[in-house]
Amino acid sequence: MTFCLYEPIPTHIGSENSLRKYVFALYKGMQEFLEWQTLARLAPHHSIMTKTSETSGDNDLNKRNRSMGKVLDAICASGHRGGTAGLNVDVRNSTDVNEALGVTLCIIPADTDAGVRQAELANPRSIPVLEYTPDSAVDYWNNVTTYAKSHESDTAPCLFGVVPAENIDHLLASQKTALGNDDDEERASRIDIPLFAYVTDLETLEELFERRERGEVQGFILRGTTLVAPAMVTWHRYVSKQKHPSLHPRPFIGVEGSTQDLLGLMKSTEEPDLNVDTLIFTDSPKPETADRIHALHLQRMNIQQEAKLLENPFARPGAKKVRIAIVNVQGGTREDAAALLKACEGIEFLDIQVFLVENAAQLASVRAHAIVLGGGWHGKQHKLQEDLGINAVIETLMRENCHLCALCAGAIQARQNDNLMDEVKSEGCDPRTALGIGAYKVTNNALNHPQNLHVALHAGGPGDPASAILENVPFSNGPIFVGIDEQKMDIIARLVADLRASDIDEDAAGEVVGVQVKQCEGHPDPVRLMAAFHDAYIFTLFLREIEMYQLRLQHKKSEIERRLQCRDQELEHIRQSNSQQPQTPGMDSLESNMGAVSDTDPAADGTPKV
Known part of the structure; x- marks a missing residue:
């Protein structure tokens, strides 16, 4: 058809x-x-x-769509050219600082005080990102399950996880243990949260991109500003191998560092096309520094015309x-x-x-x-x-x-x-x-x-x-x-x-x-x-x-053109019909006589023409 x-x-x-x-x-x-x-x-x-x-x-379809949902969760928290930020749970900045930096993530390290962690999970300020380590596995899954149940009916953001890259396999195995033999799809979706990986070794980064394609991890946090440039090179090399690179969007990539290191990265002229998504601060930036970083971000966004x-x-x-x-x-x-x-x-x-x-x-x-x-x-x-x-x-x-x-x-x-x-x-x-x-x-x-x-x-x-x-x-x-x-x-x-x-x-x-x-x-x-x-x-x-x-x-447009065509045909038909009608006898001589009368000539009865 x-x-x-x-x-x-x-x-x-x-x-x-x-x-x-x-x-x-x-x-x-x-x-x-x-x-x-x-x-x-x-x-x-x-x-x-x-x-x-x-x-x-269809369990495969369910898993694929759930994996896509995690990718969207992760990427929707990201910025562009350093336009969003993550702060440590212990940092209490003013609203102005948070707005200037575009804070979307709150990092909760594994060694965070239990009271501070629970308070943040009960009333999250932004997306809470809970760190996983092998030693914290039991507490981690308990917190994930509790968070899903307690915020099931409110508008709190979903919980994220973060794990050192070398511990991804340990996390996946412990997740299966936490689920046991339970085939409950709803429970599986509750504890299957978006996951970031801390990256310190660039030699494994291309392999991590493959793991992201398989849905095992949804984004990466580089632990140091010196990793940004080589990480981008690795990504471009990886995606260039794909059949259609434009169909393989770059995953979330954030970078962790001190305020001074992140400010230096944003000011760097060696990286004019800096495209890291999110700046993860290990300390508390001051208001004037936050404003400066925001101004540098806008400057970078306006580079390309x-x-x-x-x-x-x-x-x-x-x-x-x-x-x-x-x-x-x-x-x-x-x-x-x-x-x-x-x-x-x-x-x-x-x-x-x-x-x-x-x-x-x-x-x-x-x-x-x-x-x-x-x-x-x-x-x-x-x-x-x-x-x-x-x-x-x-x-x-x-x-x-x-x-x-x-x-x-x-x-x-x-x-x-x-x-x-x-x-x-x-x-x-x-x-x-x-x-x-x-x-x-x-x-x-x-x-x-x-x-x-x-x-x-x-x-x-x-x-x-x-x-x-x-x-x-x-x-x-x-x-x-x-x-x-x-x-x-x-x-x-x-x-x-x-x-x-x-x-x-x-x-x-x-x-x-x-x-x-x-x-x-x-x-x-x-x-x-x-x-x-x-x-x-x-x-x-x-x-x-x-x-x-x-x-x-x-x-x-065709209808208008057709109507105009019909009108032209009708007018042409009228013209042809008129041209074929016989003339009234004496009409030509009458028209010629009327045409001969000027504005200054007297009328036929001798009265001046008005």
Whole structure:
């Protein structure tokens, strides 16, 4: 079944009513084809259930999706070019220092006082990162289990682990011991937390990258600033061996050191393209030093004026070119970019170009047709976007009908701001961060584990949307959507509450985790999706919707051209009919006599002409 997106409308369609019927039939056929292709593209990534089936019980799929969730957890805490920080649990900095450094991690060493550790785990200030050693194994797993149970129903961030690289195997073995013979998937997911590895020996780093690919570890903390440059060299050597390097995003890499060492690294001219994610401080930075590090970070973010174009293995030369800019200031951008590129594999009618942008000049230079706001920490993202001038460019692009895909933290940014009289207000959000693109509110940090979703396969246009159920979609401290204005928004994803529901709207008890700005029927309105999860599905849907947009746009243009053609044909027919009608006798002589009368000549009856 093949459709040409730019096929001209046949000339034998004469009436406007016939034209509408033709366009609608072609549109519906394309819609059904794209929905079928969407299911085909999702099959390798998800177990797709029917409305009456039980869950598939695919353990390999469950493990793979849980592993992806841990990767997203880790990368969403990261910065870009040293833009986020981790502090020791004993450090008590002011809010201003924490905001300047972009603190996302709180490191809890294995030798931390038990009272300090328990106090932090009870009321975490940021993501707690608990160190594992062979001597602390029992206490470690007890703390992991207790943390999961005590924060199951609140909005606290999930717990991370960190282990010296040489003890990874010991941790994995002790994790199996902690689980015993229990096949409880829910319990397994509770203690299977994201894991960083402390790195001191670069000779083993390439092997550690392989372990990351296998899901054994999700990120790395280099113990010393002198390791940064050779670590980046090792990564580039490793990724260059992959078939499609752009589909293998770099993992989280932080660097640990004293304030002076980290300040020296940020000031270093020997590393102009420093791309370490997070600075892990072993002491307490002073306010003026924190401000200086933040200024150096912004300086580094503004070095490059041209956006980075990623290699797309699934480019379609000759097709309609669509430029997509991913805002790359903090969080899960690299994973989002790889997922977007993978989703291009099934896109036949568009040539997708994906750019990473990290300042206003880069975003403006791309002349983007679409923007992606990815996962991360919405408050830190919004502040950096403001400092780098990106928000002003986003506002301009939104007014110019640019497409938008906003995920997790990006979806939190895209929400409406709270007003005093609103019955439903956002929870757990910085009130200064609402862009006002979608008519909804959110509850932040509501979802941490893989969930079954009821999803729409197409959200706009004529006809009822088809839907499917996807199993174990990973979430990373994702929000749920509340206070949705359904006059302006379509619901495109819910948590599964009723497998018997024949349509996503019938599954009304499920929490909403995806919405789309409504598109008026017959009008090529831009595609604007917001979702609480990063997944191949949401990018597949986003690109499919852009394909549908191009179809509507093209046939809107064709419809106008056809109407103009019909009008020209009708005028020509009238002219030909008039030219074939016989002239009235004496008309030529009368017209010649009338034409001979001037403004100054008297009328026939002798009266002066007025």
